[in-house]
Amino acid sequence: MIAQSNTLDIRTVDVVKYITPLREGGSLPAIVEASDGFLYVLKFRGAGQGKKALIAEFIGGEIARAIGLKVPELVFMNLDDSFSKTEPDEEIQDLLKFSIGLNLGLHYLSSSITFDPLVSVADDLTSSKIVLLDSIISNIDRTVKNTNLLNWNNELWVIDNGASFYFHHHWDTWQNHLTRTFPLIKDHVLLERADLLEEAAQEITKTLQKDTIKNIVDSIPEDWLLNESDTLTPSGMRAAYMEYLHSRLLKIESLVKEANDAR
Template structure:
């Protein structure tokens, strides 16, 4: 189970994120980026954050530590922004915290070089979890103490917004032409040989087990949280076996609209 903390002070919103995450202090004296169940994207983005964050960490990729974070909306009473107040009111109870990386910088491909091996591992992982939001438009990576860190996995596992598409998701192609690390010549063959054997059903099940029951209950078509967890495990374990064969890297687009789903970009439509 993820560590558990209680939010003690809301510091400031991070307006770069579509879900309006915020910097929050907690009772363990830590500082976290908090993502809220009351955000427009709903609890499934938090499920995706947990599944992908834990899976990435188990595969040796750098992801900020995740915690279960309890929120009493009363801490937002002094917040002058009405939008933030409403978000906090709608998010009382269990939310998700991500360790805040002070002094980190947004990834810039002109300032930070990534070797082909690391680029290959990240692209392979993003293909595994169907990440539509790590493009050159929005890299969702940080550089901290000279290392590359992966953040913001809410726009992964997009098939869980429509479980009828989940069975086909295991074989869905992944176009990495616009991936932020495509220019670094990702070594996908080596990444697949290293990572695919590790993504067993047990490994995935262990990661999915960290998703709180509260975020899985009431899922249409499932008897309960454990059945939902089994569905995530089945799709990801199956996809890992052949995902390297489904990745294509072509010429990056200069002006093609983002392939992220409409609920993430704020535009009508959905990329599911």
């Protein structure tokens, strides 16, 4: 009997209204309304890093959720060709045109505030978990310059993991990353507050099991894994993501030491 793989219960909705672009960074995400009546921050497949940024956003967000961090609900979002035809801004028009199909949305946290390392609250255990999360997913973009964290309802929320797993932009050399740690953790915005890295590591290894990782990776839409320039098949990419994440968990003590040394 062949065991059936499980996937996450990720909802799929349709974009029904383009509201406004968010002009932070170069990818031009936008606030949109969906067919379920809620607002989302839409991440476009036609933006700079393409579908790989959506994959990184998805895996990173669901791993963060699995280890007990606050993450806005992630949904798959269908975008049709009607929006590009009525958009007057040529840059946005092109983005919409190249993003027809399945994109990724994050539930919009109305009235949230961008995390400010000088004044915002973040407890030690949450900070430690986020530092180790970013070591695990190789996220180069959670710095003082660009925190990619929100304060909402007096809680810290993790957003914008699209710069993670940067090895997947060069599949020919991805295995070279299996033995590496993550020295760039020295630039992490929460590093100074990460006083409980050992405790965070224990919680992560208890909750982030192989089946959990497999369910997340198996939930990546097949369409996102299809690129003419890639040398791996979709199944090969899924296997690579899983092997990479397993390698990070096996060396989590080294990641803790690296972060402590950097502090």
